[in-house]
């Protein structure tokens with residue numbers, strides 16, 4: 628422990644155990660900020676936990692102050708920047724058409740390339756490591772067991788991705804179907820855990836950013852059939868993302884969350900709404916924040 632000015636102990640970084648921890652974003656600020664519309668300076672959004680009914684207002688998403696130092700946070704930052712650019716590019720790939728409230732989606736797999744093998748997997752492992760490193764009573768804490776230490780080695784010590792860890796991505800069709808402009812991003816979701824598969828069931832974690840759901844296989848033996856083999860990204864530059872109707876169900880609780888926060892958001896963003904009404908601003912994206 629080092630001491631701060633007030634002589635209170637400052638927690639050390641959980642990775643290097645040398646430098647003091649800073650306020651580190653759990654989800655990168657870039658992913659949070661793209662949720663906002665138009666001029667973003669004073670807009671706030673809500674973080675909602677539909678299971679417990681807990682909700683918080685937020686400017687740039689949730690951060691945790693006792694887990695990472697600036698240097699270790701920067702290591703993840705490089706993976707996160709590259710993931711942000713990749714998902715933004717893939718979100719522009721046309722997976723269907725929208726006319727009013729009607730969506731026609733072309734399900735299947737869509738090919739794409741990444742420049743650096745496994746970089747996206749390191750990004751996903753870093754996100755899960757952060758949520759697994761929050762206090763156990765935090766509303767979004769996850770317990771990924773042995774994977775927490777394994778992901779720490781993957782993200783900060785250059786460990787290779789073991790054969791039983793893998794990632795695939797699926798276009799979030801709930802966002803596509805529910806909102807007017809499918810290329811925009813309307814929400815993000817912190818990680819969930821569960822067993823998924825058809826003939827084989829594996830422990831997976833998943834979270835949603837940038838219009839995609841990112842699935843991570845949690846050190847489970849065998850080949851998961853929850854996605855086609857070519858969609859699992861480990862060891863590849865030639866990749867495929869999935870478009871499947873099942874993704875509509877994954878973020879269904881967003882409906883409920885929007886209902887829970889409608890009034891709070893209206894209050895929080897009254898000033899921005901008034902500027903719209905008075906014509907000082909014109910909406911460049913969707914009309915109401917979520």
Ligand SMILES: [Zn+2]
Pocket residue numbers: 640641642643644645646695696697698699700
């Ligand atoms: Zn550190």
